[in-house]
Amino acid sequence: MTGFARLALAALLAVAAGGIARADDVLKAKIGVLRLSSSAPVFIAQDKGYFREAGLDVELKFFDAAQPIAVATTSGDVDFGVTAFTAGLYNLAGKGTLKVIGGMSREKAGYPLIGYFASNNAYAAGLKAPKDLAGKRIAVTQVGSSFHYSLGLLADKYGFKLADIKVLPLQSLSNAAAALKGETVDAALLPVSTARSLMDSGGAKFLGWVGDETPWQLGAVFASPKTLTNAALVTKLLGALVRADREYNDVVLASVKDGKAAINDNTKPMLEIIAKYTILPLEQVVGNCAYIDPDGKLDVRNVANQISWLQEQGFVDKGFGVDAIIAREYVKAD
Amino acid sequence: MLDRAPRETQDEATRPVAFRGGGFTPSAGRTSGWIALILVIALWQLAGSAGWVNALFLPPPSAIVVAIYKLALSGALWQHLSWSIMRIGSGWILGTIAGVIVGFGVGLSTLARGVGITFISALFPIPKIALLPLLILWLGIGEEPKIATIALGVFFSTAISVYSGVDAVPRNLIRMAQSFNVPFHSIVRRVIWPGALPSILAGFRITASVALLLVVSAEMIGAQYGIGAFVLQAGNLMQTDQLLAGVVILSVFGLVVGKGINLLETRLLHWR
Numbered sequence: 001m002t003g004f005a006r007l008a009l010a011a012l013l014a015v016a017a018g019g020i021a022r023a024d025d026v027l028k029a030k031i032g033v034l035r036l037s038s039s040a041p042v043f044i045a046q047d048k049g050y051f052r053e054a055g056l057d058v059e060l061k062f063f064d065a066a067q068p069i070a071v072a073t074t075s076g077d078v079d080f081g082v083t084a085f086t087a088g089l090y091n092l093a094g095k096g097t098l099k100v101i102g103g104m105s106r107e108k109a110g111y112p113l114i115g116y117f118a119s120n121n122a123y124a125a126g127l128k129a130p131k132d133l134a135g136k137r138i139a140v141t142q143v144g145s146s147f148h149y150s151l152g153l154l155a156d157k158y159g160f161k162l163a164d165i166k167v168l169p170l171q172s173l174s175n176a177a178a179a180l181k182g183e184t185v186d187a188a189l190l191p192v193s194t195a196r197s198l199m200d201s202g203g204a205k206f207l208g209w210v211g212d213e214t215p216w217q218l219g220a221v222f223a224s225p226k227t228l229t230n231a232a233l234v235t236k237l238l239g240a241l242v243r244a245d246r247e248y249n250d251v252v253l254a255s256v257k258d259g260k261a262a263i264n265d266n267t268k269p270m271l272e273i274i275a276k277y278t279i280l281p282l283e284q285v286v287g288n289c290a291y292i293d294p295d296g297k298l299d300v301r302n303v304a305n306q307i308s309w310l311q312e313q314g315f316v317d318k319g320f321g322v323d324a325i326i327a328r329e330y331v332k333a334d
Numbered sequence: 335m336l337d338r339a340p341r342e343t344q345d346e347a348t349r350p351v352a353f354r355g356g357g358f359t360p361s362a363g364r365t366s367g368w369i370a371l372i373l374v375i376a377l378w379q380l381a382g383s384a385g386w387v388n389a390l391f392l393p394p395p396s397a398i399v400v401a402i403y404k405l406a407l408s409g410a411l412w413q414h415l416s417w418s419i420m421r422i423g424s425g426w427i428l429g430t431i432a433g434v435i436v437g438f439g440v441g442l443s444t445l446a447r448g449v450g451i452t453f454i455s456a457l458f459p460i461p462k463i464a465l466l467p468l469l470i471l472w473l474g475i476g477e478e479p480k481i482a483t484i485a486l487g488v489f490f491s492t493a494i495s496v497y498s499g500v501d502a503v504p505r506n507l508i509r510m511a512q513s514f515n516v517p518f519h520s521i522v523r524r525v526i527w528p529g530a531l532p533s534i535l536a537g538f539r540i541t542a543s544v545a546l547l548l549v550v551s552a553e554m555i556g557a558q559y560g561i562g563a564f565v566l567q568a569g570n571l572m573q574t575d576q577l578l579a580g581v582v583i584l585s586v587f588g589l590v591v592g593k594g595i596n597l598l599e600t601r602l603l604h605w606r
Contacts, residue, residue, distance in 0.1 A: 067570065075391075088571050097390060139475075143567050143570065144570060169556060169566075175554070177467075178470040182474065
């Protein structure tokens with residue numbers, strides 16, 4: 001009887017010790033992402049096992065819009081979020097429910113992401129370049145979105161007032177595309193993935209890329225304050241992401257010419273990973289490669305500009321600045 | 335045996351019994367509803383002030399009141415309300431007129447019934463929101479698609495409630511009028527219309543709420559002002575206190591419309 005009790009105790013201890021040891025070895029994390037190429041390093045780090053090598057057991061949770069990722073990070077459904085900055089995200093961050101820990105995609109010259117597109121009639125009537133957008137009716141998805149901010153930057157660059165533009169929020173990309181095709185707006189801001197089919201069918205005319213006109217920090221990696229208390233987890237995750245950032249730069253971005261990545265023996269394996277996670281054919285992936293800093297740096301000055309612009313427009317609550325929403329101990333600024 | 339039986343029943347009949355057949359008559363108490371509402375709001379406020387729930391996930395009533403007050407002070411509230419009332423009003427009136435005409439047609443004519451019921455059954459379940467891109471292509475992004483969205487939603491419910499109302503008019507009344515050689519238009523005006531009115535008004539109660547529901551989807555189409563546009567924008571920007579402020583305004587609007595229909599019912603159905 002005592003023999004059996006000892007055996008049971010030993011077994012129990014062994015199981016408990018094993019549990020502790022495993023918890024030490026592998027940290028679990030859930031990352032909320034969109035199926036967009038602007039999150040390419042996350043897919044690469046997951047597929048090539050960089051997270052696993054760093055001692056992380058990462059599960060990717062896919063969303064269909066940027067805003068729900070920020071909400072899910074706040075509510076603790078995911079530990080990390082990787083997506084574009086939105087007014088909603090800043091409003092959450094301003095209340096202290098999430099913090100930015102690293103940079104992701106950027107609008108940068110030579111790497112097409114968001115473009116300005118004109119309707120056929122407006123193009124025929126003389127709307128040929130982004131600077132002509134002053135005084136026009138322009139469709140965006142939502143107020144305070146990346147598209148709206150891009151228009152604000154354009155207005156600053158060419159010295160016209162945003163109030164001169166009639167900004168029409170149509171809530172979804174398909175609505176904005178329909179309005180452009182139906183000639184009910186003069187122009188629209190659309191991501192390259194939505195615009196390509198529209199241009200191919202002759203429904204719209206291309207005016208320019210946001211990255212060429214006004215480069216800015218589009219996306220970021222962020223986490224909830226609860227996740228940030230686990231410094232080992234955050235450091236390991238960012239380390240694995242930077243490794244993927246660098247490889248993505250060296251292989252894919254280095255081959256981009258005229259806005260398209262080359263398909264060769266070198267780039268193909270990585271492009272296939274992106275194609276697999278974004279569920280896009282390889283030919284579309286190559287024309288849709290977001291620029292991402294090789295060191296995962298964040299353009300902090302631009303983020304500060306975004307916050308103050310959105311606060312001026314009344315889309316973000318006043319009373320906080322960039323320092324309140326950035327975890328300085330993790331963010332590498334440039 | 336025979337003469338004992340009635341005596342027994344008589345004995346029982348003489349036993350006094352309190353009146354039992356009162357039925358269930360729930361009457362709307364004047365105070366109980368308000369007290370329950372106030373209790374719920376007080377508990378909600380307490381949960382917010384005591385910090386049991388994050389103000390971001392459930393803004394306390396005080397924050398919602400402040401948001402409405404700020405909105406009213408800035409003048410934007412009236413702008414939002416007047417645009418929404420214009421859209422709801424014109425969409426509801428258009429949809430109701432078309433629905434009443436089609437409903438009467440389906441209720442009175444064999445041909446219209448066959449065609450009408452088929453189309454209503456086929457088109458009613460289509461979510462109007464799924465048609466937004468098409469509506470934009472057909473009607474642009476001005477007021478037309480917004481009013482059309484509301485009118486479409488109102489039309490189907492009205493048509494259905496009108497033709498079921500017409501069907502429910504007692505047949506013997508119609509037959510009697512026909513026997514007395516009353517002309518068709520008089521039968522419709524004096525027999526069928528009043529007979530169908532209770533169910534038409536019940537339909538209005540539903541369609542008024544449908545119009546309020548649809549104003550949010552209608553104002554997805556490039557609206558700058560309107561309660562629906564305001565709610566959408568607050569949701570997009572994660573300003574949860576403003577989001578709930580918009581929702582409260584919508585439900586107050588619903589209460590007012592409900593009271594209006596009550597008034598209409600007592601006016602038009604006083605003969606009941």
